[in-house]
Amino acid sequence: GMPRRYSNYPxxxxxxxxxxSIGSMISLFSVILFMxxxxxxxxxxxLMIFNTNFAMIEWIQNFPPMEHSYSEIPSILNK
Structure with a gap:
């Protein structure tokens, strides 16, 4: 950081x-844009751009998954 409480800097x-100062202005602009x-x-x-059906196996399990949830790796079958 810059030293404080000096009347003038070397x-x-x-x-x-x-x-x-430029970094501070960039941070201020970023926070304002975020808000x-x-x-x-x-x-x-x-409207939602991606309205997909979340019925895949990744979305069925709880988040975070319980420890040791599967005794074996789930198999995926083709329809």
């Missing part, structure tokens, strides 16, 4: 102060 630290995306996802009523 000329050697000016470039690092600029880099730190806008979250707000938009709650307020908009969009």
């Amino acid at each position: 000329d050697l630290l000016v470039s690092w102060n600029i880099v730190s 806008i995306i979250i707000w938009d996802s709650f307020t908009s009523k969009r």
